Amino acid sequence: MRYRHYKGGIYEYICTARLESDPETKMVIYRAADNSIWARKQENFFEIIEINGKPVQRFELIE
Incomplete structure (x- = not known):
């Protein structure tokens, strides 16, 4: 599986x-x-973080 940071x-x-x-x-x-x-x-790899006030996944599955 591949993920995008x-x-x-x-x-x-x-x-x-x-x-x-x-x-x-x-x-x-x-x-x-x-x-x-x-x-x-x-827990950190799959966590949701806040970037510029918006929640985003630290690593998002792309495949």
Whole structure:
């Protein structure tokens, strides 16, 4: 699956993982266009944020 970050970047969702030091914390592992790998808390990846007074998804599914 591919997602567009609210700033415009396109990212490929790889998987969900658990944080070793806190197994209750779920992380989203994703890849940027330059093939760098990133991890973000699942709750932050899918959260709705406010930009210029409007609610937007941090990452929006595009496929």
